[in-house]
Amino acid sequence: FLYSAFQYSIEQDREADEDPTGTSHKNKYYSGNKQILYMYCIILSDYVKRDIDEPLVLYSALQRFFGYYANLMNKVIILLPEKQREIHLNQLYNPGDLNSASSEYRSDILMTLFKTELFADLYRWELTIDASKPFLLAEDKFIMLFDKQIDGTPQLALIRNPSELDHFNELIMEKLEDARCVTFNSDSIQEYLDRETAEEEKLEIDKKIKVLLSTTQAGYEPDHERDQVADFYGNLLEGGTSIYMSADSIASFLFKAEVIVPDLLTLDLELNDRINYLKRIRDYVESVKHASVHVINTPLNSLSLLLDGDLSLISLVHPFSQKVKYHIFSSSLIGPELENACVVSDINVSDYIDRQISQAQLHH
Structure with a gap:
């Protein structure tokens, strides 16, 4: 884990020198449960500490309650920073997938919900989406695309190139137009x-x-x-x-x-x-x-x-x-x-x- 973190930090410094605007950032790829977990934690930890006075807006199709990725991400322990920043997490899911996904893995839904609300302002959205290829979009920052290789090995693609990022952002916003929000606050x-x-x-x-x-x-x-x-x-x-x-x-x-x-x-x-x-x-x-x-x-x-x-x-x-x-x-x-x-x-x-x-x- 430490080796991956050092390597990531060194690459970030090199990219900042070679491409300060980020317009030519190359996509990065990781595979295997352990490496994906490591990089998921390292990358998110990095961006959570950036621009701390601005809201961090996330759109996630990584299932938190059921299925393969919920089981994988359940191993992640979230440590709250001393200065909590404003994080908005939009959780996207297809209600039609819940029965099949729950047979594979089911988390403690109640505790998962409460623990998520401890670090992020969570809003859940129902929509038609492919649960086998989830993503995590940090608005104007990056998108993580999750998939599996032919042999079932999970893989992660990290995309930060602004033009590609804009494309994915548009696709997700289009999806949300037909989504049904099932979380509200006192304002809504x-x-x-x-x-x-x-x-x-x-x-x-x-x-x-x-x-x-x-x-x-x-x-x-x-x-x-x-x-x-x-x-x-x-x-x-x-x-x-x-x-x-x-x-x-x-x-x-x-x-x-x-x-x-x-x-x-x-x-x-x-x-x-x-x-x-x-x-x-x-x-x-x-x-x-x-x-x-x-x-x-x-x-x-x-x-x-x-x-x-x-x-x-x-x-x-x-x-x-x-x-x-x-x-x-x-x-x-x-x-x-x-x-x-x-x-x-x-x-x-x-x-x-x-x-x-x-x-x-x-x-x-």
């Missing part, structure tokens, strides 16, 4: 709800998102606080929906008074008010028999809804932009992940809230 979620087909489709997930968006500030109208909690959770649970709250979101709400996911949306509340609000959540869960409300151990402040229908939702707060993100997933895809996280976490909601409240009171 209303546009999704107002889409032309919304009235005709009458999706259950749209109703749940509207419930999340209608959340009032915790502590507002004190005389009706208990009713507000009951109405909010009752509306979310309606129709057989299960709620999964991250343990971190409850702790952040209680100890830091952060603005987090809609179920605990708050601004400048005193500790006693935050404690009272959590108590009302606890009391509601205890009062409703078999209420499907769970606390799970996952990174980031998040709230996930597993619906009885085809689509479900993972909402989270992006650590860099501090905007609420909404990821729409197939229920059959994300359902087993959420249920497994619940089993592994093994957290009783009421007990967990009580413990957090006790710690907060102890340290106040």
